[in-house]
Amino acid sequence: RVIALLTIEKIDTWIVDVPTIRPHVLSMTAIRSQAMVIVRVHCSDGIVGLGEGTTIGGLSYGDESPEGIKLAIDTYFAPLLLGAAADSPAMAMALVRKHVVGNHFAKNAVETALLDAAAQRAGLPLSELLGGRVRDTLPVLWTLASGVTETDIEEAEAMLEARRHRIFKLKIGKRDVEADVAHVRAIKQALGDRASVRVDINQAWDEQTARRGIAMLAEAGVDLVEQPLPRANRAGMQRLTARSEVPIMADEALQGPADALDFARRHAADVFSVKAPQAGGLHAAAKVAAIAEAADIAVYGGTMLEGGVGTIAAAHLCATFVALPWGTELFGPLLLTEEILETPPLYADFELAVPRGPGLGIALDLEKIAFFRRDAQPRPTL
Numbered sequence: 208r209v210i211a212l213l214t215i216e217k218i219d220t221w222i223v224d225v226p227t228i229r230p231h232v233l234s235m236t237a238i239r240s241q242a243m244v245i246v247r248v249h250c251s252d253g254i255v256g257l258g259e260g261t262t263i264g265g266l267s268y269g270d271e272s273p274e275g276i277k278l279a280i281d282t283y284f285a286p287l288l289l290g291a292a293a294d295s296p297a298m299a300m301a302l303v304r305k306h307v308v309g310n311h312f313a314k315n316a317v318e319t320a321l322l323d324a325a326a327q328r329a330g331l332p333l334s335e336l337l338g339g340r341v342r343d344t345l346p347v348l349w350t351l352a353s354g355v356t357e358t359d360i361e362e363a364e365a366m367l368e369a370r371r372h373r374i375f376k377l378k379i380g381k382r383d384v385e386a387d388v389a390h391v392r393a394i395k396q397a398l399g400d401r402a403s404v405r406v407d408i409n410q411a412w413d414e415q416t417a418r419r420g421i422a423m424l425a426e427a428g429v430d431l432v433e434q435p436l437p438r439a440n441r442a443g444m445q446r447l448t449a450r451s452e453v454p455i456m457a458d459e460a461l462q463g464p465a466d467a468l469d470f471a472r473r474h475a476a477d478v479f480s481v482k483a484p485q486a487g488g489l490h491a492a493a494k495v496a497a498i499a500e501a502a503d504i505a506v507y508g509g510t511m512l513e514g515g516v517g518t519i520a521a522a523h524l525c526a527t528f529v530a531l532p533w534g535t536e537l538f539g540p541l542l543l544t545e546e547i548l549e550t551p552p553l554y555a556d557f558e559l560a561v562p563r564g565p566g567l568g569i570a571l572d573l574e575k576i577a578f579f580r581r582d583a584q585p586r587p588t589l
């Protein structure tokens with residue numbers, strides 16, 4: 208038996224609730240607050256790694272809820288990991304995968320924390336452990352999802368003026384196609400060539416509606432259509448991709464490398480939204496991206512509207528992508544009323560800066576965490 212000298216000593220999991228700056232309306236839910244599961248892995252050499260497990264709208268977007276992510280880590284991951292070697296994230300995660308099926312968001316949160324600790328120990332930015340950084344900043348879009356066309360146009364104008372975003376994603380699929388297309392057309396007409404306008408249907412259409420809707424959206428000037436069909440309808444995505452002039456992106460359908468391989472074989476999308484939580488970790492997401500690259504499918508940096516920790520983890524992965532023609536949507540922290548990092552992510556000139564320090568290169572603002580932790584009762588005043 209090998210005695211590990213460097214071990215995992217403690218794992219903290221906190222659900223941290225932070226309000227959004229305005230309601231964020233998607234086809235399946237509207238959110239007013241984000242619940243982030245913040246994970247800290249303490250190693251016996253004193254290094255602490257950070258991770259995040261965040262989804263959208265409880266169980267309305269994916270198979271895991273914030274409460275379920277915390278429970279999975281506390282009850283099932285921690286007993287496997289406490290006392291295990293801290294210097295091999297790959298071995299630790301192989302142990303977890305041997306005993307835990309599914310639970311991709313929880314696995315991603317823990318793997319991120321283990322990788323953050325390992326990269327801090329190595330004195331390298333996390334991007335160097337994920338294949339090597341080829342860019343220091345990433346283009347970032349903004350989602351217009353107030354639910355009101357005029358408000359969305361004002362918001363877009365303010366973002367352009369501040370040089371923060373010039374790509375906008377609109378959440379549609381909640382109303383009938385005519386109403387949704389009228390909303391999209393009005394926004395594209397107001398912004399013209401100053402901005403790229405894209406849509407995300409979040410699985411809300413059937414195939415006939417999608418055929419009609421995509422043709423109308425193309426005519427309205429939309430550049431990219433994301434996940435129009437339910438995630439299980441791969442043949443439908445394949446047919447839409449084959450006939451659509453506007454590129455089609457897969458998001459919810461990609462739950463890891465096996466899905467990516469099937470999509471690649473069928474060419475059932477032109478673009479993959481690469482999301483570490485959906486893939487089951489940063490390494491799994493890197494494999495999704497590698498499959499895309501091999502199949503001449505573009506990669507895009509997706510988000511689950513995470514806070515600073517998950518967003519910066521995703522940024523380190525995206526920094527390893529040589530081609531990133533559609534950019535990223537790593538704007539999650541900007542949707543929240545509060546920063547939970549000591550130094551907030553830097554957004555300037557339409558791009559997000561990828562931190563250069565060791566590991567994720569970030570630190571938690573522990574006073575903010577103490578204040579917003581769901582289990583902090585009564586809430587202390589700051």
Ligand code: MUC
Nearest residue numbers: 350407458510511512536
């Ligand atoms: C999604 O489906 O892409 C990403 C941006 C946004 O506004 O919602 C998310 C989820």
Ligand code: MG
Nearest residue numbers: 407433434458
């Ligand atoms: Mg999406």
